[in-house]
Amino acid sequence: MNRLHKNILALSLLISLISLGVTMKLLMNEKKTYFINNGKLYEGFTLKVEYENQLKNLRIQRKNMLDSVELTIRQLSAQSREEESKVAQEYYFEKAKKFEEEEASLLDEYNAQIWKRLNQYAIEFCKERNIDIMFGANGSGTLLHASESMDLTNDLLAYSNKKYAGK
Amino acid sequence: MQVNKFLVLGLSLLFIGCSKSNLSPKEMITWLEDKENGLIKQEIIDGAKYTVTLHPSQYLEARAIIENDSFMLANCNDQNCSIIVKMEPTDNQTQFLKLGVVQKEEPFGRINYYMNGFQNDIKILNGDDTLTVENLIYERLYNVSPAQLILFGFKVKNFNNSIKVIFEDRAINTGKMQFEFSSDVLTSIPRIKI
Structure with a gap:
């Protein structure tokens, strides 16, 4: 092997090392980016499901109450007790408005x-x-x-539900 | 015969290795306060950090021995457990009682809630059983630390079932928080070497 060949070999080795170093640096600087589907995460979160059930029960209770007031109004109207019916x-309207605002x-x-x-x-995840x-x-x-x-919705949802359960 | 002897010795060593270890009172406190052992849980909500620590009867027993408190030692019961809820701000500066307050009098309302209302928002489950919260103490640390402490006790029915502590801090409006101590953790708690 003559001197020229040796120099070419040394130069190519040097270039390879530099490119390897640059690649490593780029790989290390690469930011990990992902996304999640907000709607899916919100819908599947246990706390949301629990609150939804609480609200459903509250709505049923209140609807029953308003229904019975409505029935009373109808009975009063049928008996031509206009003043009481008006009250x-x-x-009824006052209660319905209050319930709506509270809800x-x-x-x-x-x-x-x-x-x-x-x-x-999400921060902890x-x-x-x-x-x-x-x-x-x-x-x-x-x-x-x-x-x-890049979609981590299911992973974050599982993590969130596990954390919420206190595990 | 020689083989049988070795077999018995090996099995005995395996049994000793797998059984609960016995620790000195000081070692016991260190073990119980090590987060890795699963008796300390944490939840952060909007700048408020809640650290829930489960103290089994071994903790009280160890403390009684270290402090040479014969009365406490005589009253130790295997079923007794206590929970410490440490409430602190994540920035470690703002007084917890003033976290996110809008009106001046809000901290007083919070103190009143922790003293009188918080107990109603705690639920402890041991498997399918609901346990009664006993002796709730609210420890206000004034301005010595930004943290606040709440301690309460309960009697465990079965250590083979997990313990789940559920509460809600209505003063901060956190919503429901749950902290589960699994049966694996509960059954792995060592005994005190006397």
């Missing part, structure tokens, strides 16, 4: 509690898995496309 109607405020409170919890679980960026897709166009392999 009962006012009571809306309860819904807001529950939603805030659910998202606070999910946000915290990302820390545990060394995830740098996690997008939340909500169908509004913020995230137009992402490959399915």
Whole structure:
């Protein structure tokens, strides 16, 4: 092997080492990016399901109460007791409005509690898995496309439900 | 015969290795306070950190021995357990009672809630049994620490079933929080070497 060949070999080795180093550096700097489907996460979260059931029961109770007032109004009207019927109607509308307002405020409170919890679980989940960026897709166009392999909704949902269960 | 002797010796060593170890009172406290052993659980909600620690009867027994408290030692019962709920801000600066308050008088309402109302929002499950919360104490640390403590006791029915502590902090409006101590954890708690 003459001197020229030796130099070429040494140079190619050096170039290979440099490119290997650059590749390693790029790989190390690569940010792990994933996304989750906000709607699916919210719908599947146990706390949300529990609150939904609580609200359903509350609605049934209140509907039964309003139904019985409505029945009373009808009976009073049938008996031509107009004054009493009018008072009962006012009571009905007042109660219905109050229930509606209370339900809306309860819904807001529950939603805030659910998202606070999910946000915290997402932070802990990302820390545990060394995830740098996690997008939340909500169908509004913020995230137009992402490959399915980057979708961690099911994983985060399982993690959140396990954490919520206190395990 | 020689083979049988070795077999018996081997099995005995295996049995000793697998059975619960006995620890000195000081070692016991260290063991119970080690997060890895599963008796300490944590939940963070909107800047508020709740650390729930389960103290089995071994803890009280160890403390009684270390502090040479014969009265406490005489009253130790295997079924007795206690829970300590440490409530602290995640920033370690803001007083927990002032976390997210809007009105000046809100911290006083919170103190009142922790002293009188919190007990109604605690539920303890031991398998399918619901246990009664006994002797709830609210420890206000004033401005010494931003944290607040709540301690309560209960009697466990069966250590082969998990213990689940469920509560809700209505003062902060956290929603329901659950902390489960599995039967594996409960049955792995060592005994005190006397």
